[in-house]
Amino acid sequence: MKQALYTIKSNRALTRDMYEMILEGDTSDMTAPGQFVNLRLDGFFLRRPISVCNQEGDTFTILYKVIGHGTEKMAQMKAGEVIDILTGLGNGYDTAKSGDAPLLVGGGAGVPPMYLLARRLIAEGKKVTVILGFNKAEEIFYREEFEAIGVKVLIATADGSVGVKGFVTDALADAGAYTYTYACGPEPMLKALYNATDVSGQYSFEERMGCGFGACMGCSCKTKYGNKRICRDGPVLTKEEIIW
Amino acid sequence: MNTKVTLTGVTLDNPVIPASGTFGYGYEYAELYDINVLGSLSFKGTTKDPRFGNPTPRIAECPAGMINAVGLQNPGVDAVIAEELPRLRSVFHKPIIANVGGFSIEEYVHCCEKPDKEDGVAILEVNISCPNVHSGGRNFGNAPETAAEVTRAVKAATKKPVYIKLSPNVTDIVSIAKACEEAGADGISMINTLLGMRIDLRRKKPIIANKMGGFSGDAIFPVAVRMIYQVYEAVKIPIIGIGGVSSAEDVIEMMLAGATAVQVGAANLVNPFACRDIVLDLPRAMEKYGIDDLTSIIGGAH
Numbered sequence: 257m258k259q260a261l262y263t264i265k266s267n268r269a270l271t272r273d274m275y276e277m278i279l280e281g282d283t284s285d286m287t288a289p290g291q292f293v294n295l296r297l298d299g300f301f302l303r304r305p306i307s308v309c310n311q312e313g314d315t316f317t318i319l320y321k322v323i324g325h326g327t328e329k330m331a332q333m334k335a336g337e338v339i340d341i342l343t344g345l346g347n348g349y350d351t352a353k354s355g356d357a358p359l360l361v362g363g364g365a366g367v368p369p370m371y372l373l374a375r376r377l378i379a380e381g382k383k384v385t386v387i388l389g390f391n392k393a394e395e396i397f398y399r400e401e402f403e404a405i406g407v408k409v410l411i412a413t414a415d416g417s418v419g420v421k422g423f424v425t426d427a428l429a430d431a432g433a434y435t436y437t438y439a440c441g442p443e444p445m446l447k448a449l450y451n452a453t454d455v456s457g458q459y460s461f462e463e464r465m466g467c468g469f470g471a472c473m474g475c476s477c478k479t480k481y482g483n484k485r486i487c488r489d490g491p492v493l494t495k496e497e498i499i500w
Numbered sequence: 501m502n503t504k505v506t507l508t509g510v511t512l513d514n515p516v517i518p519a520s521g522t523f524g525y526g527y528e529y530a531e532l533y534d535i536n537v538l539g540s541l542s543f544k545g546t547t548k549d550p551r552f553g554n555p556t557p558r559i560a561e562c563p564a565g566m567i568n569a570v571g572l573q574n575p576g577v578d579a580v581i582a583e584e585l586p587r588l589r590s591v592f593h594k595p596i597i598a599n600v601g602g603f604s605i606e607e608y609v610h611c612c613e614k615p616d617k618e619d620g621v622a623i624l625e626v627n628i629s630c631p632n633v634h635s636g637g638r639n640f641g642n643a644p645e646t647a648a649e650v651t652r653a654v655k656a657a658t659k660k661p662v663y664i665k666l667s668p669n670v671t672d673i674v675s676i677a678k679a680c681e682e683a684g685a686d687g688i689s690m691i692n693t694l695l696g697m698r699i700d701l702r703r704k705k706p707i708i709a710n711k712m713g714g715f716s717g718d719a720i721f722p723v724a725v726r727m728i729y730q731v732y733e734a735v736k737i738p739i740i741g742i743g744g745v746s747s748a749e750d751v752i753e754m755m756l757a758g759a760t761a762v763q764v765g766a767a768n769l770v771n772p773f774a775c776r777d778i779v780l781d782l783p784r785a786m787e788k789y790g791i792d793d794l795t796s797i798i799g800g801a802h
């Protein structure tokens with residue numbers, strides 16, 4: 257973990273309520289895809305946890321959905337502004353377990369960490385397929401970005417306006433054979449995936465956080481391997497240890 | 501310039517102490533800075549048996565503060581003594597405050613007897629904001645009689661200084677502090693969190709699974725200062741001031757109200773360097789306010 261100041265390079269809307277922010281600063285503690293950062297915003301007591309979507313050299317990208325006052329404030333920030341951020345939080349995904357042809361599944365605000373994960377897996381020579389789940393066509397983001405790095409992209413929309421109609425699990429049949437799964441998204445999506453496939457994997461969870469670095473026990477969950485803190489021992493849990 | 505203060509014969513290099521439940525057993529912070537800059541450290545509330553605590557969500561944000569309903573998650577006193585304390589002592593060489601909770605008089609006694617025998621533990625801090633399972637779940641800290649009963653039982657079973665940590669969710673905190681002093685308490689820690697609630701407008705239900713939780717952070721500072729001021733006038737034993745401290749100025753203000761040392765809680769969670777920053781900033785603040793010896797300002801506002 258590192259606390260430092262990061263400068264906004266760009267901040268733009270991808271859809272009506274999904275934004276992309278690129279930041280510059282010390283990224284030395286970001287060690288794995290699936291980790292998150294915790295942003296301190298003026299006027300808010302708690303920090304805001306957001307997954308790392310991409311990282312290259314001393315810049316990194318976050319994608320955030322505007323849902324409340326904090327993310328609303330983030331959406332108004334401009335290039336050049338500086339944010340106090342804790343980086344390198346959480347365990348992240350272990351790419352060593354993926355096999356040759358991993359399947360990535362991201363739903364809504366769970367799509368972002370899949371991008372850095374996909375890049376890392378591709379760099380390791382793996383054949384990557386991703387299923388992205390959205391409610392409707394207007395909410396789709398990062399499809400081209402995934403395609404540009406050589407990922408096979410399948411889209412599921414709840415209203416059927418693009419891709420398979422239904423949930424991410426309805427697109428599983430089109431994914432072909434896969435060796436492992438990596439997932440991030442709302443809990444009902446994770447649970448549906450858990451039940452829909454026998455293939456092992458790693459699932460990323462969300463919880464309301466006090467600190468985000470393991471000190472307050474605000475984010476605890478029970479697993480088959482004992483109590484864990486989502487912020488420090490997670491957010492990624494292996495499929496085998498999850499208790500729903 | 502002298503930042504040393506003394507709590508019942510235990511001298512601290514400075515009055516800054518991380519508050520129980522916001523610093524774990526120090527490891528996460530020790531990765532960030534040398535925690536030996538701290539005066540002392542109060543570790544996570546310890547109970548007889550391991551506890552998972554409450555269901556999540558356990559955290560809700562508030563203006564200038566937060567609500568927590570962790571529910572005393574801890575590995576139980578035996579694991580704390582066997583595993584956590586030795587690990588803490590390998591990185592932290594200052595006096596340690598053992599914070600204990602309990603749901604019966606017997607449990608408080610049990611949880612105090614064990615750390616009482618441990619080197620490195622300097623003070624026992626007894627959190628009486630816990631429900632008594634033998635009397636309909638009423639908090640021990642809610643009445644002078646039960647607060648005194650816990651104090652008497654723990655004092656009879658231990659040798660180290662006993663500080664009783666008071667709940668602010670009472671009508672008359674002064675009468676409770678006095679009852680603890682009369683029952684033999686060596687000091688008072690105050691205040692614990694204020695009961696609070698937030699409601700999620702989308703779900704139209706309380707955010708916290710437990711519905712209610714403990715409100716703390718900047719917002720409660722004036723409540724803490726007021727209560728410390730009142731209790732200082734009523735008791736002779738030292739007070740560890742707690743509640744909303746986040747700066748060196750806050751430390752000075754709380755000491756003027758009557759605190760001998762202070763604990764920093766929620767501020768650590770949003771700024772992991774909060775305690776270190778306060779310690780490093782104290783000399784500047786002391787100079788600014790013409791203070792040469794911190795001990796000389798204790799209760800100075802009276």
Ligand SMILES: Cc1cc2nc3c(=O)[nH]c(=O)nc-3n(C[C@H](O)[C@H](O)[C@H](O)COP(=O)(O)OP(=O)(O)OC[C@H]3O[C@@H](n4cnc5c(N)ncnc54)[C@H](O)[C@@H]3O)c2cc1C
Nearest residue numbers: 305306307319320321324325326327365368462463464561
């Ligand atoms: C490990 C992790 C990674 C995340 N990654 C992303 C991401 O990449 N993109 C994205 O859009 N969102 C992500 N989230 C969710 C994001 O943290 C919340 O949407 C955000 O904190 C909402 O802040 P707000 O002020 O707009 O909402 P408000 O509702 O006003 O926030 C009030 C409080 O509740 C907390 N809170 C509200 N919703 C959530 C939530 N879903 N999870 C955790 N805390 C919450 C806030 O942090 C704040 O403390 C992630 C959450 C976690 C735990």
Ligand SMILES: Cc1cc2nc3c(=O)[nH]c(=O)nc-3n(C[C@H](O)[C@H](O)[C@H](O)COP(=O)(O)O)c2cc1C
Nearest residue numbers: 519520521545568627691692716717743744765766
């Ligand atoms: C997440 C969290 C956990 C806490 N756990 C304990 C505990 O185990 N025992 C205890 O006596 N107090 C506990 N407290 C209360 C604090 O020690 C402190 O009394 C209170 O938060 C007020 O200080 P603050 O405003 O600086 O946070 C906890 C507070 C927080 C925020």
Ligand code: FES
Nearest residue numbers: 467468472473487
């Ligand atoms: S949020 Fe504090 S321990 Fe996870």
